Amino acid sequence: MGDASIPSFKAADLVIQLSSAPKTKLDVFAFGTVFTDHMLIIEWSFSGGWEPPLIKPLENLSLHPACSALHYGIQLFEGLKAYRGDDNRLRLFRPMLNMNRMAKSARRACLPAFDQSELLECIRQLVEIDQDWVPHSDSVSLYIRPTFISAESSLGVKKPTRALLYVILCQAGSYFNNETQAVSLWANPKYTRAWKGGTGDCKMGGNYGGTLFAQHEAVEYGCQQVLWLHGEDHQITEAGTMNIFLHWINEDGEEELATPLLDGMVLPGVTRQSVLELTRKWAEFKVAERYLTMGQLCSALKQQRLKEVFGSGTACMICPIGQIVYQGENLHIPSQDKNSRLTSRIAQELTDIQYGRTPSDWTILV
Ligand SMILES: Cc1ncc(COP(=O)(O)O)c(C=O)c1O
Numbered sequence: 001m002g003d004a005s006i007p008s009f010k011a012a013d014l015v016i017q018l019s020s021a022p023k024t025k026l027d028v029f030a031f032g033t034v035f036t037d038h039m040l041i042i043e044w045s046f047s048g049g050w051e052p053p054l055i056k057p058l059e060n061l062s063l064h065p066a067c068s069a070l071h072y073g074i075q076l077f078e079g080l081k082a083y084r085g086d087d088n089r090l091r092l093f094r095p096m097l098n099m100n101r102m103a104k105s106a107r108r109a110c111l112p113a114f115d116q117s118e119l120l121e122c123i124r125q126l127v128e129i130d131q132d133w134v135p136h137s138d139s140v141s142l143y144i145r146p147t148f149i150s151a152e153s154s155l156g157v158k159k160p161t162r163a164l165l166y167v168i169l170c171q172a173g174s175y176f177n178n179e180t181q182a183v184s185l186w187a188n189p190k191y192t193r194a195w196k197g198g199t200g201d202c203k204m205g206g207n208y209g210g211t212l213f214a215q216h217e218a219v220e221y222g223c224q225q226v227l228w229l230h231g232e233d234h235q236i237t238e239a240g241t242m243n244i245f246l247h248w249i250n251e252d253g254e255e256e257l258a259t260p261l262l263d264g265m266v267l268p269g270v271t272r273q274s275v276l277e278l279t280r281k282w283a284e285f286k287v288a289e290r291y292l293t294m295g296q297l298c299s300a301l302k303q304q305r306l307k308e309v310f311g312s313g314t315a316c317m318i319c320p321i322g323q324i325v326y327q328g329e330n331l332h333i334p335s336q337d338k339n340s341r342l343t344s345r346i347a348q349e350l351t352d353i354q355y356g357r358t359p360s361d362w363t364i365l366v
Helices: 068-074 097-107 116-129 213-220 270-283 292-302 341-354
Strands: 038-045 054-057 076-079 080-084 090-094 139-148 160-171 185-186 225-228 235-239 242-249 255-261 286-290 306-313 319-324 329-332 363-365
Touching: 038 116, 054 116, 076 097, 090 097, 090 341, 097 116, 097 139, 097 255, 097 270, 116 139, 116 160, 139 306, 213 225, 213 319, 235 255, 235 286, 242 270, 242 292, 255 270, 270 286, 270 306, 270 319, 292 306, 292 319, 292 329, 306 341
Parallel strands: 185 225, 185 319, 255 286
Antiparallel strands: 038 054, 038 160, 076 139, 080 090, 080 139, 090 363, 139 160, 225 235, 235 242, 242 255, 242 306, 306 319, 319 329
């Protein structure tokens, strides 16, 4: 297994220390609040390379107060899920895409390379150990949070000579409070999430911490998420922490499922890629990665060409968008109306794959 050319830890060297006091499992599925018994942790230093990976009881980290992950945000993370199918087997959904994106973020953060398959095998073993935490439910799953931070204990802004890769697991219910309801978006062009040449296409913490202020404004104005715009022409990029899709009759009169292209400002979502591949395989309408602006969306809405808008992401999977507040106007998107067939069809097909009801090479058994 793995790519021998990359100096990396090896899953075969994994040391496992099991908890002697497993926690009582609670029926609390608020996102990211209840963590399982174990964590995976792997240390790296410039002088010694990668240490053997370790699975141990979940505990606090000990970091020097000068740690450059805390001062300069030299860190990154991933997010994927394990689903328990009707056959009682746990499945991971396209986890190598997350490993790949993590390696890309690591390169951008000047954190060391690792063998992606070796990390996946370590994560698989961690999930196997804590598998009893994954309930038998279509609406609950196990969220896997790989994290990679600089552990450099000096104040210079420089390439880390020490790093810590760790993985924690938590129960995950619905990310939004009311999953079946369409969400509302606050689109204010004065905020931008990412820019050309920045780190918006990597999963770095700074991309998220910087969004809180706008998110609070969205809530103040009665919306649930921010629709991230960019540039003079209010280019549509992402919705909250989701990629965004428009199902419409485009300017040329063609039925189209459109999503912003990956121009460095958009996170290349695993769910986004899956929606594109799935719908392209159907070959029922045009599927496009393209430039999209608020002007185009508003025209389509006015001319009744806009059918549905939805967000995609691991946390919510497929999330209908029912309203966009933009320039003082309350734009009603027909996503929640009876004709929003595409959103639910895509959600159903992806769920069937994730829970093993449709056999697919997109899942790997734990
Ligand atoms: C900014 C942003 N966009 C899109 C996504 C969706 O990516 P994925 O489908 O891989 O979860 C995420 C992930 O949570 C995200 O943080």
